Amino acid sequence: MGICVMGGKVSIDDVREVVEALRTLSLEYGCVLQVVDADIVAGRPHLENALKYAKRAWEHGHAISKNLSLEVLLYVVGTRQIKDAKRFGIRGGDQRIAIVVEGDME
Numbered sequence: 001m002g003i004c005v006m007g008g009k010v011s012i013d014d015v016r017e018v019v020e021a022l023r024t025l026s027l028e029y030g031c032v033l034q035v036v037d038a039d040i041v042a043g044r045p046h047l048e049n050a051l052k053y054a055k056r057a058w059e060h061g062h063a064i065s066k067n068l069s070l071e072v073l074l075y076v077v078g079t080r081q082i083k084d085a086k087r088f089g090i091r092g093g094d095q096r097i098a099i100v101v102e103g104d105m106e
Helices: 015-029 044-059 068-077 082-088
Strands: 002-012 032-037 093-103
Touching: 002 044, 015 032, 015 068, 032 044, 032 068, 044 068, 044 093, 068 082
Parallel strands: none
Antiparallel strands: 002 093, 032 093
């Protein structure tokens, strides 16, 4: 398993379509995938640690969400409230994003 962190600028017209495409990719490739507002990310270690702590919560039965990718978002944002964390996911329009993926990189 490898971790990939990247970022960029995007323009999103249909948020639901993008979220569904990300969910499909995650399921198809068996990876953890989260895209967040880059302006809240304090660098690569921030995303890597969010992933690490989300996985630990998941493995020990302490996760809030039913989805590991969403649990990662909770740790990136630093909240246990899903409705608050979703404000820092992707949105419509032009934006800077940060992406963290963990999976088989081959």
